[in-house]
Structures are given as C-alpha cells and as structure tokens.
Amino acid sequence: MLLIWTFVTIFDESSFGSIAGAKIFKSESIIFIGVMTLCWAPLFETLLGQVIPVELVRTISSSKIQCIIASALLFSLGHFLGGAGWGQLLLTFLAGLPLAALYVKFRRQGIAKSFYASAIAHATHNAAVLLLSYVIAR
Numbered sequence: 001m002l003l004i005w006t007f008v009t010i011f012d013e014s015s016f017g018s019i020a021g022a023k024i025f026k027s028e029s030i031i032f033i034g035v036m037t038l039c040w041a042p043l044f045e046t047l048l049g050q051v052i053p054v055e056l057v058r059t060i061s062s063s064k065i066q067c068i069i070a071s072a073l074l075f076s077l078g079h080f081l082g083g084a085g086w087g088q089l090l091l092t093f094l095a096g097l098p099l100a101a102l103y104v105k106f107r108r109q110g111i112a113k114s115f116y117a118s119a120i121a122h123a124t125h126n127a128a129v130l131l132l133s134y135v136i137a138r
Contacts (some may be wrong), residue, residue, distance in 0.1 A: 037130050042122035049075035049096060050103040050118045051111065066106050071103065072096030095125060 005101030010019040061067070080089040099118050106114035 036124045038123050042119045046119040046122055048098055051115055054103055067104050068100040071100030
C-alpha cells in the first residue's frame with residue numbers, strides 16, 4: 001500500500017492511463033467494478049500473466065527467475081497495452097513479481113493449485129487497490 005501511495009504521489013493521474021482506479025468509479029456501477037476487479041480480472045490475468053508465460057519459459061529454461069521476470073513483464077505489458085500509463089506499467093510489473101513467484105512456488109503441486117494460489121492473491125491485491133481507489137476518488 002505504501003508503494004501505491006508513493007507512486008500516486010510522484011506521478012500525476014495521466015501517468016496511470018485511462019483505466020486508473022479513481023476514474024472507473026465515475027462511469028461504472030459498483031457491482032460491475034466488483035465483478036470485474038475481484039473475479040474476472042484475477043482469473044483472466046492469471047491465465048495470461050502467469051500461466052502462459054511461466055509454462056512457455058519452463059519449456060526452454062529451468063530458471064525460476066526467468067519464469068518470474070517473463071511473467072511480470074507480460075503482466076505489466078498487458079496492462080500497458082490495455083490503456084495504462086507509464087506509472088501503472090511500473091506498478092503492474094512490481095505487482096506481477098510476487099504473483100509470478102507465487103505461481104512458480106506452487107507449480108510443483110500442479111498447474112491448477114498454482115493458478116488458484118496466484119488468482120486468489122491477485123483478487124486480494126485488487127480488493128486492496130479497489131478500496132484505496134474508492135477512498136481516493138471520494
């Protein structure tokens with residue numbers, strides 16, 4: 001949370017792009033925001049941001065660090081290409097590192113367990129960011 005506050009303080013709102021948390025409260029219902037942020041995004045983004053890159057890198061390398069970095073890069077690139085700004089690109093890279101590390105840690109127990117561990121952590125992170133965004137937007 002301190003990291004998020006620091007970036008919000010350093011970067012202006014335009015650095016976070018068109019999908020910055022504070023803006024979404026002005027245009028969407030709280031139910032839609034909740035479903036997208038706490039259900040859909042963690043599942044979809046875990047598939048695209050952790051499962052696919054980690055499993056692809058694992059086919060060419062046994063390095064856990066390479067898997068984690070590739071995953072975090074793809075995770076942040078996906079957000080950036082989706083309309084996020086440079087500030088959010090950096091934030092999502094940093095947030096993607098522990099999500100990828102969690103996926104890699106649980107990978108020995110199978111793809112399903114690692115998927116759910118990472119998706120639940122992602123949903124928990126999104127809940128904290130959603131709450132912080134709501135407080136800032138008010």
